[in-house]
Amino acid sequence: MRVLIVEDEAPLRSSVARRLRDAGFAVDEAGDGDEGLWYGRESELDAAIIDLGLPGLSGMEMIRRLRDEGRAFPILILTARGRWEDTVDGLGAGADDYLVKPFHMEELVARVQALIRRAGGWSRSVLESGPVTLDTRTQDVRLDGSPVELTGFEYRVLECLMLRAGEVVSKAELTERIYEQDFERDSNVIEVFVGRLRRKLDPGGALSPIETLRGRGYRWTLPAPGRGD
Amino acid sequence: MEIRLPRTLRGRLLGASSLLLVIFLSVTGAALDHAFRESSQRATRDLLESRVYGLLSAAEVGGPGKVTMRGTLPDEAFSRPGSGLYARFLAADGGIAWASPSLLSAGPDPGRPVAPGEAVFDRVADADGAALARLRFGVAWELGEGGFRSLTVSVSESLEAYFADLARFRREIGAWFLGLGLALLALQAWLLSFVSRPLSQAEREIADMETGRRERLSDGYPEELAALTSRLNALVSAERARAARYRETLDNLAHSLKTPLAVIRSSLSSRHDLPPEVDQAVERMDDIVAYQLSRAASAGPSGLGGHAVAVAPLVRSTAEALDKVHAETARQWDLEVPAGLCFLGQRGDLAEVLGNLMDNAAKWARSRVRVAAEVSPQAATLVVEDDGPGLPARSSDLAERGARGDSKGAGQGIGLAVVRDIVADLGGSLVLGSSGALGGTRVEVVLPPDRVSRRAGPRSQSEGRP
Numbered sequence: 251m252r253v254l255i256v257e258d259e260a261p262l263r264s265s266v267a268r269r270l271r272d273a274g275f276a277v278d279e280a281g282d283g284d285e286g287l288w289y290g291r292e293s294e295l296d297a298a299i300i301d302l303g304l305p306g307l308s309g310m311e312m313i314r315r316l317r318d319e320g321r322a323f324p325i326l327i328l329t330a331r332g333r334w335e336d337t338v339d340g341l342g343a344g345a346d347d348y349l350v351k352p353f354h355m356e357e358l359v360a361r362v363q364a365l366i367r368r369a370g371g372w373s374r375s376v377l378e379s380g381p382v383t384l385d386t387r388t389q390d391v392r393l394d395g396s397p398v399e400l401t402g403f404e405y406r407v408l409e410c411l412m413l414r415a416g417e418v419v420s421k422a423e424l425t426e427r428i429y430e431q432d433f434e435r436d437s438n439v440i441e442v443f444v445g446r447l448r449r450k451l452d453p454g455g456a457l458s459p460i461e462t463l464r465g466r467g468y469r470w471t472l473p474a475p476g477r478g479d
Numbered sequence: 480m481e482i483r484l485p486r487t488l489r490g491r492l493l494g495a496s497s498l499l500l501v502i503f504l505s506v507t508g509a510a511l512d513h514a515f516r517e518s519s520q521r522a523t524r525d526l527l528e529s530r531v532y533g534l535l536s537a538a539e540v541g542g543p544g545k546v547t548m549r550g551t552l553p554d555e556a557f558s559r560p561g562s563g564l565y566a567r568f569l570a571a572d573g574g575i576a577w578a579s580p581s582l583l584s585a586g587p588d589p590g591r592p593v594a595p596g597e598a599v600f601d602r603v604a605d606a607d608g609a610a611l612a613r614l615r616f617g618v619a620w621e622l623g624e625g626g627f628r629s630l631t632v633s634v635s636e637s638l639e640a641y642f643a644d645l646a647r648f649r650r651e652i653g654a655w656f657l658g659l660g661l662a663l664l665a666l667q668a669w670l671l672s673f674v675s676r677p678l679s680q681a682e683r684e685i686a687d688m689e690t691g692r693r694e695r696l697s698d699g700y701p702e703e704l705a706a707l708t709s710r711l712n713a714l715v716s717a718e719r720a721r722a723a724r725y726r727e728t729l730d731n732l733a734h735s736l737k738t739p740l741a742v743i744r745s746s747l748s749s750r751h752d753l754p755p756e757v758d759q760a761v762e763r764m765d766d767i768v769a770y771q772l773s774r775a776a777s778a779g780p781s782g783l784g785g786h787a788v789a790v791a792p793l794v795r796s797t798a799e800a801l802d803k804v805h806a807e808t809a810r811q812w813d814l815e816v817p818a819g820l821c822f823l824g825q826r827g828d829l830a831e832v833l834g835n836l837m838d839n840a841a842k843w844a845r846s847r848v849r850v851a852a853e854v855s856p857q858a859a860t861l862v863v864e865d866d867g868p869g870l871p872a873r874s875s876d877l878a879e880r881g882a883r884g885d886s887k888g889a890g891q892g893i894g895l896a897v898v899r900d901i902v903a904d905l906g907g908s909l910v911l912g913s914s915g916a917l918g919g920t921r922v923e924v925v926l927p928p929d930r931v932s933r934r935a936g937p938r939s940q941s942e943g944r945p
Binding site for chain 2: 259262265303332337339342346351353355368
């Protein structure tokens with residue numbers, strides 16, 4: 251999952267970014283509105299965290315432009331003033347949630363996870379699909395109730411696929427969302443992760459939860475009753 | 480006794496000039512009336528004098544106390560009985576030497592004789608009470624043997640014709656003056672309204688500014704007023720700029736205080752060896768900063784700097800925003816705010832009140848939240864109620880600074896305290912209670928009726944120019 255943080259205060263930005271990376275996100279960092287807008291346009295984002303009190307292009311204007319250009323990823327706004335007028339206007343401009351500074355890091359991470367989940371159509375924090383359950387908060391994955399040990403990369407691939415259950419996710423998209431930097435990206439590695447996931451989640455080979463669509467990508471095939479469209 | 484003066488300048492001016500007009504017209508009328516009476520009195524006296532001379536030229540004095548008339552009398556009315564013209568010659572002792580044939584009965588009192596050469600003009604009443612003018616004229620009649628006899632000629636003439644003239648004169652004068660007075664009053668009222676039109680316009684524009692329908696007074700006022708209106712404009716824009724600067728300073732302050740707090744808190748979250756008191760201290764600092772800043776930022780009564788903020792759209796966007804924030808659960812919003820209802824003040828204040836109250840309701844509601852606004856001549860009321868579990872018994876502490884009524888989210892207690900302060904600044908009150916209809920909490924904001932208006936939209940700038 252790739253998240254953008256736009257915050258002009260460098261210490262806060264880097265500590266938020268660190269905390270998000272710890273939680274398994276790939277993070278883009280921007281120090282002002284123009285830079286943020288660039289990332290918003292160029293990156294395959296799953297969510298953005300935008301401070302309203304930005305120098306240059308304001309957070310509100312940035313949200314408005316991104317929405318006008320059809321970017322639909324969830325946006326969480328950070329506000330220092332804590333005034334309802336800003337919050338209501340920010341949410342009206344297209345943001346999806348807000349946090350008032352100072353906030354607890356745990357809360358920020360939980361909100362971002364919830365936004366991404368909701369954007370995928372899941373209303374609960376535990377994704378249930380067939381015998382597989384994935385808790386987005388604890389990153390706990392179980393098969394028929396027994397825990398499955400996954401690496402960080404494996405978890406991210408699984409989360410991406412399950413969040414968009416039934417949809418085709420391309421390899422390029424998966425790499426974009428899993429890796430921090432361009433130079434790390436190697437789409438061949440994705441095949442390796444998917445292979446390992448298949449072995450761990452479907453040891454008997456009867457479930458085949460991940461379908462490969464040649465040239466297009468991967469799809470999570472198990473029914474997802476918790477996901478309402 | 481205290482005289483109640485009219486409360487408007489226009490009323491005073493109109494009253495004073497009308498009073499002046501009435502005094503002027505009455506004095507003129509009285510003077511004209513007096514002059515008319517004077518001149519007709521003089522005319523009457525002259526007439527009587529000429530009658531006296533006529534009688535004297537016709538009279539012949541015979542023996543003692545005897546006066547006879549030669550030939551015909553100078554006026555046939557002397558001969559016609561009851562004609563209203565009577566004459567008598569009186570001897571020095573008051574005895575009647577001659578009486579005109581018009582005197583059938585006693586007639587009007589001839590009066591006392593007067594000394595020769597003396598003329599007395601006065602009024603007398605006859606037996607029926609009718610008024611007559613009387614002239615007594617004393618003569619010394621030269622007798623043949625060198626002696627003289629004192630005689631007084633007393634002529635009385637009925638004033639009936641004079642009174643008829645006077646009445647007609649007064650009627651005519653009255654009619655003229657009444658017409659003139661009314662015409663002058665109407666002209667004056669029109670002139671006054673013409674002259675004071677810029678004043679009425681200024682009055683209207685200031686009222687529009689108060690209700691936020693207008694940003695500033697228009698140009699083109701007459702010089703005397705322009706000095707005032709341009710200064711008022713300058714004052715209002717200075718006040719607006721000051722308020723904007725103040726808000727900006729507060730924003731900067733908020734940003735520069737809360738971002739470091741956020742840094743402290745984020746650094747704390749990665750250190751688990753610190754005692755929880757540190758985190759609590761950060762939380763308290765945050766609460767204090769949040770409360771004081773929102774207190775300071777609340778604009779309160781706005782006076783001339785205010786705007787008309789449409790209530791219904793803000794309620795709707797707040798509900799939409801809260802649906803996003805509390806997306807985990809769904810709720811039904813019953814929004815009963817009349818279209819066209821405007822709050823006269825700062826949008827931020829209304830947003831703060833709505834946001835806090837509706838957020839609390841959305842957090843606690845099981846499935847429904849009702850937001851209703853009502854305006855009566857006595858008060859403007861905003862009600863936010865939900866079907867949640869209702870307030871705990873200690874509801875009155877809830878709005879006190881920093882007291883928290885729940886642990887269901889940050890800033891709850893502060894939110895209600897801020898609402899209470901804003902509402903108090905606006906001259907209203909906050910009532911917490913139970914919702915009869917929905918069964919949960921009911922919060923009622925009561926504002927003075929002049930804080931809202933029901934008319935929509937700003938007036939066009941071109942309207943009402945002088």
